[in-house]
Amino acid sequence: MSRIGKQPVVLDSSVKLEVGSGQTSVQGPKGKLTVPVPAGIAVKVGDGVATVERKDDSKSQRALHGLTRALLANAVHGVTKGFAKNLEIHGVGYRAVIKDNVVNFSLGYTHAVEFPIPEGIEVKVEKNTRLEISGFDKQQVGQVAAEMRALRPPDVYKLKGVRYAGELLRKKAGKTGA
Known part of the structure; x- marks a missing residue:
């Protein structure tokens, strides 16, 4: 069994x-x-x-x-009860703003990245750097969070980017000077 x-x-x-x-x-x-x-x-x-x-x-x-x-x-x-995932944005000038059911990300690219919020998902932004994605479908909440994280995955050298709250990242050492 x-x-x-x-x-x-x-x-x-x-x-x-x-x-x-x-x-x-x-x-x-x-x-x-x-x-x-x-x-x-x-x-x-x-x-x-x-x-x-x-x-x-x-x-x-x-x-x-x-x-x-x-x-x-x-x-x-x-x-x-519903499900929720939290994301954090790290980096100078990196932020997120919600306008008309679209999340606008400034992630260091030359353009702003727009992410439409799917039906059944609710997104809240706190202090422009913390996002809470919530909904009643666990698979959809996880998928939306993964797609948002994929817009700028954390850099292994400076740890800048979008990451899950509480995610442990390993920082790599840079090149040693001569």
Whole structure:
């Protein structure tokens, strides 16, 4: 039995779970998500918990068992509490400003970089150098944060650029003079 897959997913009273063929819909106060359910995996709902079961013990079924349970748990957490990622901008003159659902980055390029905010994602900027990306879809929040970080990844020599809050970076030594 999968250690993750056998754990039940606790459902909040505000969460509605609808099991369909090949997918499960999770609806809560923050939004609605659909979780794909592979063939051979079944989702059962009862008494405020959802359990994920598999039909046999083949290697692929065991892998999909834990995956489906984790995706379902992330969807339930997302529609109730939501997810957030924090980014920090380091560098002289590097900053971010939000205008009309677009984040304008000044990252040392000759031009400003515009990043449109996708639907379902909320971005807050504090002190022009800290961004909080939040939403109810964990995958989408992580993807948007990764795309923003990729606009100017941290430099290994001066550590300038966009990084995750709390990210540990290794600084490389520069060339030694003669």
